[in-house]
Amino acid sequence: MGSFQSLPDDHQYRTLSQKTGFSLKQIGILHSRFKQLSQNEETLRRDDFKTIQDLESNPIRSQIIEAFFDRRNFKKDGVGSVEEIGFEEFLTVMSYFRAPTHHITVEQREEMRRTKLRFLFNMHDTDNDGTITLEEYRHVVEELLSRSGAVGRETAKGIADAAMLEVANISGPDEFYEGITFEQFLKILKGVEIETSMHIRFLNMDTTALCK
Structure with a gap:
């Protein structure tokens, strides 16, 4: 595990900045x-996240916690999960919640969108078989729409149901009931703004504001 429990030096900060897109100041805040x-230990475990009060009411609490321990999210082509993470892994997972900067190119925005959606897909592909179930997918759509503030909960449910029909049209009846692949996931969510709406507040910091 990559661990920077002692205060990272400038070289370590700059390496992490290049890898995650966070500024040196932001890395210092996240390190604190x-x-x-x-509690000043070198690694974080799942139980450390379970003490965060702001996370208790989140409907996908368990998926968020597990995402921090999923090797797929460390950008090292890993599989499976780990029992504890160091600061580098923590920072890498946090980087998925960064908002785009004002000077980002169209290509960079599209890549950021795809990366965020892959992270979101991984959160619900818990058995790492390349698909998510229909109920998991409906839940993802409802959460994205209702939390963005664009529509109310009931409207979000209606849109999610309509999206399910679109999945069936894209994949065909047989594939539809086997689950949803990442490529199908991308097509269905093409109209959902994810770049700035996907952020978290459970660390007592608004990552949208943090990453401006």
Whole structure:
């Protein structure tokens, strides 16, 4: 595990900045939060996240916690999960919640969108078989739409149901009932703004504001 429990030096900060897109100042803030959560230990475990009050009411609490321990999210082509993470892994997972900068290119925005959606897909593909179930998919759509503030919960449910029919049209009846692949996931969510709406507040910091 990559661990920077002692205060990272400038070289370590700059390496992490290049990897995650966070500024040196933002990395310093997140390092302080990491130390607070871990109680100055070198690694974080699942139980450390379960003490966060802001996370308790989140309907996908367990998926969010598990995402921090999923090797697929460390950008190292890993599989499976780990029992504890160091600061580098923590920072890497946090980077999925960064909002785009004002000077981002169209290509960079599209890549960021795809990366965020892959992260979101992985959260619900818990058995790592390349598909998510229909009920998991409906839940993802409802959460994205209702939390973005664009529509109410009932409207979000209606849109999710309509999206399910679109999945069936794209994949065909037989594939539809086997689950949804990542490519289908991308097609169905093409109209959902994800770049700025996908952020978290459970670390007592608004990552949308943090990453401006």
